Amino acid sequence: MTTMMERSFKYLDERLGSASLARTALRKVFPDHWSFLLGEIALFALVVLIFTGTFLTFFYNPSIQEVVYDGPYEPLRGAHVSAAYNSVLRLSFEVRAGLLMRQTHHWAALVFVGAIALHMARIFFTGAFRKPRDINWVVGVTLLILALAAGFTGYSLPDDLLSGSGLRITDAIILAIPFIGERLSYLLLGGEWPGSDLIGRLYPVHIL
Amino acid sequence: MTDSDQQGSEPVDVDRQTEVGREHHGDRRKAERRVGIALAVAILAGVGLFVVYFTGGQTQIEGLLFAVAFGAFGVALGIWANHLLDAREVVEERHELSSGPAGREAFEAALTEEVGPVLGRRSMLLRLLAGAGGALGLALLLPVLSLGPAPGNTLKQTPWRRGSRVVDEEGEPVSLNQVPEDGFLTVFPEGHDGAADAQTLLIHVRPGSLKLPPEKMAGVPEGTHVAYSKICTHAGCPVGLYRAESQTLICPCHQSQFDVSDGAKPFFGPAARPLPQLPLGVDEEGILVAQGDFPEPVGPAFWDMNRGR
Numbered sequence: 427m428t429t430m431m432e433r434s435f436k437y438l439d440e441r442l443g444s445a446s447l448a449r450t451a452l453r454k455v456f457p458d459h460w461s462f463l464l465g466e467i468a469l470f471a472l473v474v475l476i477f478t479g480t481f482l483t484f485f486y487n488p489s490i491q492e493v494v495y496d497g498p499y500e501p502l503r504g505a506h507v508s509a510a511y512n513s514v515l516r517l518s519f520e521v522r523a524g525l526l527m528r529q530t531h532h533w534a535a536l537v538f539v540g541a542i543a544l545h546m547a548r549i550f551f552t553g554a555f556r557k558p559r560d561i562n563w564v565v566g567v568t569l570l571i572l573a574l575a576a577g578f579t580g581y582s583l584p585d586d587l588l589s590g591s592g593l594r595i596t597d598a599i600i601l602a603i604p605f606i607g608e609r610l611s612y613l614l615l616g617g618e619w620p621g622s623d624l625i626g627r628l629y630p631v632h633i634l
Numbered sequence: 635m636t637d638s639d640q641q642g643s644e645p646v647d648v649d650r651q652t653e654v655g656r657e658h659h660g661d662r663r664k665a666e667r668r669v670g671i672a673l674a675v676a677i678l679a680g681v682g683l684f685v686v687y688f689t690g691g692q693t694q695i696e697g698l699l700f701a702v703a704f705g706a707f708g709v710a711l712g713i714w715a716n717h718l719l720d721a722r723e724v725v726e727e728r729h730e731l732s733s734g735p736a737g738r739e740a741f742e743a744a745l746t747e748e749v750g751p752v753l754g755r756r757s758m759l760l761r762l763l764a765g766a767g768g769a770l771g772l773a774l775l776l777p778v779l780s781l782g783p784a785p786g787n788t789l790k791q792t793p794w795r796r797g798s799r800v801v802d803e804e805g806e807p808v809s810l811n812q813v814p815e816d817g818f819l820t821v822f823p824e825g826h827d828g829a830a831d832a833q834t835l836l837i838h839v840r841p842g843s844l845k846l847p848p849e850k851m852a853g854v855p856e857g858t859h860v861a862y863s864k865i866c867t868h869a870g871c872p873v874g875l876y877r878a879e880s881q882t883l884i885c886p887c888h889q890s891q892f893d894v895s896d897g898a899k900p901f902f903g904p905a906a907r908p909l910p911q912l913p914l915g916v917d918e919e920g921i922l923v924a925q926g927d928f929p930e931p932v933g934p935a936f937w938d939m940n941r942g943r
């Protein structure tokens with residue numbers, strides 16, 4: 427058993443030079459305070475998000491074409507719903523472990539944004555944003571904004587009541603921007619509210 | 635996300651570190667046993683996931699097993715790190731990021747050699763280069779405008795026209811007194827049922843309860859059939875709740891409240907404008923018709939909403 431492990435280490439090291447890399451990683455000096463792990467939590471929440479999100483893309487259909495629901499969820503039978511919402515219902519009620527993946531994605535997203543916010547607070551209050559780490563701080567703030575944007579687009583994709591209200595309010599906020607608000611709103615929606623292009627556009631933005 | 639934690643620390647070389655020395659002496663035996671138990675729990679939960687999945691799946695149990703498996707795994711790693719590994723305190727000097735004045739001079743020399751004397755003498759050309767890049771960048775942004783049409787007047791208009799028959803959500807015409815007193819109905823102009831900006835609330839109020847100026851009362855058949863835009867003037871949510879005894883319309887999104895008897899003026903919550911009133915009339919068959927479009931833009935405010943339509 428030992429020899430097999432030794433052999434595989436040797437195999438990898440001769441091809442990748444992994445021994446010295448791994449030694450560096452193992453010898454890494456890491457601060458011994460829990461607040462330094464907040465970034466780690468965000469990182470692993472992202473890993474969970476990518477795995478569960480990939481699973482969800484296999485079933486989600488970003489279309490607002492109207493279809494009649496005929497799945498196993500009784501109260502909605504015969505209701506006219508968008509194809510997007512229909513695919514979310516299918517994912518929740520018919521795909522095995524689909525709801526588990528949806529919920530894991532949902533909660534990982536909450537933990538992700540929360541962990542980033544706490545991580546940034548830790549950096550802010552310990553002064554770790556100062557030169558020479560100022561560029562890093564700006565990158566971090568940008569990532570926080572991107573995380574919020576991803577959270578919002580993800581909230582909007584199921585095309586349920588929450589999505590609709592959230593988008594309607596967002597459109598109202600955009601409309602209120604001086605001078606360019608109306609134009610901006612029409613560019614995003616592809617026309618007047620509710621527009622036909624929005625869900626189809628939010629999907630690639632969310633994945634990016 | 636964590637790079638800022640370690641920025642400034644190059645690949646660690648143990649020889650450079652000063653060991654202050656601090657060692658944990660726990661009961662290793664006990665710790666090993668606890669790590670073993672935690673890992674066993676993680677294995678059991680993992681196997682349980684297989685069982686639950688193949689016996690039909692149950693989301694809550696699956697979630698619980700996931701949590702137990704990951705949790706036990708984490709506990710095991712935590713005990714392992716805290717009680718079975720030696721923790722030493724080391725001090726690591728931060729290395730200098732900057733290349734220093736000498737390095738910068740060397741760069742300038744190399745730059746001059748490779749691309750010519752750009753710093754100073756060719757500043758005019760450099761500015762033109764930046765200008766060309768900027769112009770190209772702006773031109774490349776143009777396709778963004780293809781994403782949607784210009785708004786024009788569309789935000790200020792709805793499909794309601796003079797003579798539009800009032801229909802319900804199924805497209806059936808709505809006649810006078812069809813809605814019972816104190817009742818209300820969401821209506822649309824005929825041929826546009828479901829149009830987002832045309833949705834309107836038809837409210838049958840008690841006789842004599844409206845306090846509107848005469849020109850507004852002219853759009854209220856029998857003095858009892860009043861119609862207001864259903865789109866909240868705050869953020870655009872549908873104002874779908876009507877409290878008949880106080881004649882109050884309530885928006886469920888942010889609790890704006892509108893006084894139906896007084897021209898749907900907001901008296902509570904964030905909305906600042908009244909819901910626009912749709913002037914109604916009755917045709918010879920007793921069907922409700924519009925006398926025209928809303929006199930003001932419906933829905934949330936926008937920049938030039940008060941300029942002519």
